[in-house]
Amino acid sequence: MAERSAATLDGTLGFELIEAGEELARGRFAVTDRVRQPMGIVHGGAYAAMAETLASAATYMHVAGDGNIAVGQSNHTSFLRPITGGTVHAEGRRRHRGRTSWVWEVDFTDDDGRLCAVTRVTMAVRPAPGSNSGS
Amino acid sequence: MAERSAATLDGTLGFELIEAGEELARGRFAVTDRVRQPMGIVHGGAYAAMAETLASAATYMHVAGDGNIAVGQSNHTSFLRPITGGTVHAEGRRRHRGRTSWVWEVDFTDDDGRLCAVTRVTMAVRPAPGSNSGS
């Protein structure tokens, strides 16, 4: 998969979506100034945003066929180790697939494979507006 | 206060910091494509990032005088209501000021004053590298 649409947040921050499977999602972004905060490290919001993108894309792809959409409900990121350069690697595992919500846990590592942040994302699954599938 | 440095994430997403007081912090950003996700609503990561910016800036300003820095430790955002246009308004209240951590809760509202997201941010307070203030 290529870089996400340049106009939206994903493209603006240089997010790349590598895989959006039903149980595994992967992405990455290069550490340039646009994802840094003033002290030179990766901004905490960049991790949270990437996790949200991965979970949203992977959930949506697998519920859309049933006339549903996926909407972010909660995003909880813990920052374990700062990253200052190179590439940030994100890997999300689906932990729960319910009728109305999916839960993902995303690990972030640096180029040396060290765990730098973790995010739990809860996606709400809802009938698409205008769909006949839901109440 | 003016728009944050254009080069970093804050400037890239158009974040504006209005107030960074010891107990209250306020900011805002305009809803343009650079903060949207593909479905046209504000990307969840934009709320998380703005909360992180507010809490970091406000904490740092008030611990720096003691030779300390503030580092994001945890960011938990709940998304309550999507925003598609206008301005996103953020207001953070400090809930806790400990020796080693500060806790902020940030409310996000749309132009009609409706609550659209809430974030709890925990900032770790640490001695600045090279400072004599800490262990």
Add this chain to the structure above:
Amino acid sequence: MAERSAATLDGTLGFELIEAGEELARGRFAVTDRVRQPMGIVHGGAYAAMAETLASAATYMHVAGDGNIAVGQSNHTSFLRPITGGTVHAEGRRRHRGRTSWVWEVDFTDDDGRLCAVTRVTMAVRPAPGSNSGS
């Protein structure tokens, strides 16, 4: 309101529900050994449990009339200051009332009114089993 049923967790830990309004919920519990951890302070799980009880009871009371139930979905507690004795006071404010989820924020204070813990609880609202109200 009186002490909760002695047999369930609420009664076992001595939780008292004082108010379960549509926007405000209040409760308390005495600090005895049954809510302490081995070091003599209130166990973190006691705060989390009390917040869950308040949010569940208050949400349920106001959605049951429509044939719905309330089920805990997420509970995030931050511990700010240990409590060793006296009474733990809990006050929950409803921050969001959606069609499928309610969000509460609960503050815990000690007998001197100091903020000691905060919890955000997300309740899922679902049709009661056997109800005609939902899908």
Add this chain to the structure above:
Amino acid sequence: MAERSAATLDGTLGFELIEAGEELARGRFAVTDRVRQPMGIVHGGAYAAMAETLASAATYMHVAGDGNIAVGQSNHTSFLRPITGGTVHAEGRRRHRGRTSWVWEVDFTDDDGRLCAVTRVTMAVRPAPGSNSGS
């Protein structure tokens, strides 16, 4: 390891600690009324409390030798599937060991091995009162 002290919360709720290793911690509790909420399912606070117990015990055992204690800082539990009977099994993996904080993720399963809740616990590591090890 045997059942935890009968007087404290752990014993009151019937928590059993099976293993408190440096990277893995395991425990369990039987589903009786004392861990149930009024609707007959396991109370959300019981999962949160067990996760807090596991992370606290395992962290403390491995930092005490350096004159430190472990204090719960944050506990975020997501409830995925209700449990009504049998035994609740908890397994915690340490995700981060920093100088001032450890992070654990705890999975809860029922007797059929189904994932029913997940908790992320952040433990603060601090010098023991009266210790010479810290500032």
